[in-house]
Amino acid sequence: MNHPPAASGGAHGYDDDDYSATELASHWFERPDPQAVPDRVEGDVLRFGPGVTAFVRQHGGGTTATAVWHGTLAGQQAAAPPPRGRRRGLRRYALAALVLALVLGFFAWQRFGPRMAVRDVAVTAPQEGPGCDGTADVVGVVRTDGRPGTLSYRWVRSDGTRSGVLRREVARGQRETRLRLxxxxxxxxxxxxDAELRLISPSRHTGTTSFLYRCP
Structure with a gap:
């Protein structure tokens, strides 16, 4: 049987006739370090890597590796608290958010809070009544509690006519509103x-008055 010629050492820097490909491989591959320890411990799974191996070799043991991974090893620096300037900024933002929430709550209370309440309704007219071809000025007075809102009402006359639904805005702090017919x-x-003022909302109230028209 013919054997392949032995590898020549000239091209590789090896002159030993007994040098073989197997021996060449042993020079190129590094054997694992028998002293390697895991740098992370996750439950029952051990992971090897370059992260903290050198540190662990100096301080020894798998327990140290676990401490390094979890950040509990003595001498490790704890997480620094946020800078003082940052804490002040957070406090300023919190105060601004609180003020904004209070302002929005106040406007919401004004808009959606308790409705305006009507205290009473009174209607008056001149007792002597208008003269010939004259006009009677009938005045209805609505007293409220000072909250803002809208009065909805209509006038009803004894001659069988009535107005449509009329509305009057009432400002905050206004406690008396005059409505004229x-x-x-x-x-x-x-x-x-006879003239009657019928208040429809925010609550139902009525007020009436009478006067005499006389034209000889």
Whole structure:
């Protein structure tokens, strides 16, 4: 049987006739370090790597490796607290957020808080009534509790006519609102007139008055 020629050492720097490919491989591959210890311990799984191996070799043991990984080894520096300037900034932001929340809450209370309450309704007219072809000035006075809101109302007259639904805005702090009805008469005769103010919202109230129209 013919054997392949032995590898020549000239090209590789080896002159030993007994040098073989197997021996060449042993020079190129580094055997694992028998002293290697895991640099991380995760449950029952041990992981090897370059992270803290040198430090562990100096201080020994797998327990030290676990301490290094979890950050509990004596001498390790604890996490530094946030800088003082940053803490001040956080406090300023917290104070600003609190003030904003209070302001928004106040406006929400004004907008969606308790509704305006009506205390009473009174209606008046001149007792002597208007003259011939005159106009009676009927005044309704609505007293409220000072909260803002909207009054919805209508006038009803004894001649069978009534107004549509009318509205009047009431400002904050305004406790008295005057509503007017101008009723004009034409011709001769005598007529007992009744005027009624019907408040629809925020609550239902009525007020009435009477006067005499006389034109001889």
């Amino acid at each position: 101008l009723w004009t008469f034409r011709g001769r005769g005598e007529y007992r007139a």
